[in-house]
Each structure stands twice: as C-alpha cells, then as structure tokens.
Amino acid sequence: MTHTDRRAFLKKSVVATAGAAIGTLSTTARSYAQIRGANDRITVGVIGIRNQGTVHLQNWCALKDSHNVQIRTLCDTDERLFPKALALVNEKSGQTPGTEWDLHRVLEDKAIDAVSIVTPNHWHALATVLACQAGKHVYVEKPASHNIWEGRRMIEAARKYGRHVQVGLNNRSATNVREAIAFLRSGGIGEVYMARALCFKARDSYGMAADSEAPAAFHYDRWLGPAPWRPYNEKRGHYNWHWYWDTGNGDTGNTGPHQLDIARWGLAKNEHPVSVYSAGGLYGFRKDDGGTATPGKRVYGDVETYGHDRTSQETPNTQTATYTYADGTLLEMETRGRYTNHEGSAGQEVGNLFFGSDGWLEISGNTWKAFRKREREPFAGAKEAERGSHWGNFLDGLRAGKTEALHADILEGHLSTSLCHLANISYRVGRSLKFTGTTERFVDAPDADAFLTRTYRKPYVVPERV
Secondary structure (H helix, E strand, O other), rough: HHHHHHHHHHHHHOOOOHHHHHHHOOOHHHHHHHOOHHHHOOEEEEEEOOHHHHHHHHHHOOOOOOOOEEEEEEOOOOOOHHHHHHHHHHHHHHHHOOEEEEEHHHOOOOOOOOEEEEHHHHHHHHHHHHHHHHOOOEEEOOOOOOOOOHHHHHHHHHHHHOOEEOEEEEEEEEHHHHHHHHHHOOOOEEEEEEEEEEEEEOOOOOOOOOOOOOOOOOOOHHHHHHOOOOOOOOOOOOOHHHHHHHHHHOHHHHHHHHHHHHHHHHHOOOOOOOEEEEEEEEOOOOOOOOOOOOOOEEOEEEEEEOOOOOOOOOOOOOOEEEEEOOOEEEEEEEEEEEOOOEOOOOOOOOEEEEEEEEEEEEEEEEEEEEEEEEOOOOOOEEOOOOOOHHHHHHOOOOOOOOHOOOOHHHHHHHHHHHHHHHHHHHHHHHOEEEEEEOEEOOOOHHHHHHHHHOOOOOOOOOOOOO
C-alpha cells in the first residue's frame, strides 16, 4: 500500500467488513489481526510527555503489536524531558521516535495520523482545533477544555473536518464500569434519582516561590500559549499549573472530570443541567509565612509539598456542588483536599454513588457493588474482567470510521467537562446560577457569562469560526 493509499484508507477509515468486525469494540488481539486492513499502521504524535504524557507513551507502546500503532514524534515545550521519554519508548517498543518542541511541526507532518494532546488544560482546545484543521485525529486529555466556550469550538472542529476526537475519560472503556452503567440502565436499583461524585485527594501546600528566569531548555512563551503573560514562576509551572485559574481548573477539573462523567453517564443525562450551586474555599494552610518552611516532600507530579505552609494556590481544595436537571434529577460533587473520612461501603476516596428507588450502587475504580434497599450485603457486583483500553478503543474507532464507536467522543467529553466549569463559575461568583443548555449561557448573570470564555493572548487564539 502506498503512502497516499494509506492516508486515504485512514480518512475513509476501513472497509465495511472491518467496521462490522470492530463494531462491538471488544476485539481481542488475535481477532483484530485478522481484520482486513488492520496491518495498516497508525502513526501517533504525543504532545506533552511529562507525568500523564508518560501514561500515554506506555499505552501506545503496549498497543504496538495488537493495534499496529507507532509513536512517530514526541513533542514538549520542555526539551529536558526528551532523554527520559525516548528511553522509555525505546525500552517498551524497540523504536526511537523523533522530537519536536513546536507542536506546529508535529501537525505539519503528513505521516502522522493522530495526536495525543497531554498539555496543560489551557492548551487543550487550541491544540485540538489546530490538529483537526491539519487533518489529524485527536486523543485529548481530560478536562476536554479550559472553559465551556472552547468545548463547543472543539466539537465544531471535529465535525467540520471529519476528525475523530476522543477525550481521556478512560473509565468509559473500563469493562466493569460499563457493566455497572448497563446495570443502572436496566433498572437494577429502580429509578435513579441522584448521583454523587467523590474526589477526595489529599493535597498539602504546594508552597511559594519568587518569579525567576525560565530554564534555558524550556520554551516558556509557547508553554504559556493562550494564557495571559506573566513572569515565569516554578510554582505555576509543571504539574502546579492545575491550581491556578489561568492554566488549570483545580481538583474539580483535574480528578473531578472522571467522576462527574461517570455520574452523568449513569444518570443517562445527555444534556446540561438547568442549575448549579457550588461553594468551598482553600482551607488548612497558614495565612502568613509562619517562620521556617516545612521540609519539602516530593509527591505525585514530581513536585514538592510543604504541609500546612503558605501557598500561592488560587483554586479551592474543598468544594461542593449540586446540579439539578430539567426533570429534577440531582447530581452532587464533592472535592476534599484535606483530612477526611471516606464514603461508600469500603471507604472510597475517589468514586461514585448512585441512589435509586430500590437501592443504591457504588463504583470504585474498576469494581462496583449494588445494595438492595437498606441491606448491608451487596446483591450484585463486578466480577473479574479485563479493564479495557481507552487508547485501544480510540484506534478501533478510527478504523471503524464511526464517531459513535468512540467511548468518549468530544461531545460526551464536553458535556462532562462543562460540569466542572459550571461548578467553578458558581464558586467564583459566589451564588447559585441557572443555565440554558441550548445557548450555553447563564440566565441573567453577565458576571457568570464572563467566565464562559477568556481573552486569548495573541497569536494563541481559539478562533470563533473553526
């Protein structure tokens, strides 16, 4: 097959026999290899290779043989990350990809079929739109967008350019989670009237730092991208960007999207809620310098934390939100970053609870249990099963050539990500808000509408018309 034929194949996605074979998306490695056209390799560029980017590298490498995928290029604005990432890919796949710090060069490469976007949140939308315009399919990390307006532009770009865009809500491909949702939909606990999303992640202070010069190998202007210009500060950079409004969305927009997505999925709500109320704050840290700093402790994200010390963090570490849908169905969310009890039968920190007319159900990781009425022992639950690969589903979806084959198409990702944004907007304006889903605007709340989008720093502008 020539390069031109291969590109045409991926654009059309695959012959009908392959589409039918992958339709159930439960393809094993053996049956996959028998599908006509499966030997046509899909090449991927990974944009953002630190932390969660490493997870993407490992998953693409794991699918090298079963799904005939190859990492062609690693891209990151911090060139210091390349040696470690290259070594990982070489160890896992036996291949050595190229490197680029400029994502535009990746998108210009006609040999790349799809990209993983694993940048900070504020780059998700622009990178996705640019990728669709360049003819690339996209796997974009959660949250899909940095604000609600961006999410709608991402949907428009995917549809206009005929690209498949999968959002990294990987619980959608978890076998037992899918089983739990099917159980809910079948009336397993009766009529489900409320869901509760749990995001209890222990977070100590990320500390303070003076502004400084960015490291020489870090292309800071490009990293900052659409966000307002400000001097480099290490506490606003790698991983810490989650806790500042310019670049992140707090834990409600970090771990929260996974749980809010499961909650909305289980409630079968393919729509926006009609109201939201969120409250919270940044609790448990010293308000002044407090003398000597607590010795740093390196934690997830490869950054240091400092106990109760003062922090420059902007986003809340404690937050609750209540959403109401048009039919009265409730969705609750709670984020707790300090000391806390757990919820559920086995002490869940991150997970979901569903409440129905005949009982309740909990989802924790890739397991679930259902309880009848007030009984203490579960009457149904998960059995051992493969977890399933969200990255594999993305590749299956490309070959099937059907948006509906993706477990987390950009529209699904937008609806779930919007729940994070709605909570944060209510928190920031300090009151309950009514929302009109058809127009994606608040009712008589111009101050809240102002948070639906942002002012973009040129030339890093998400276009109004994609």
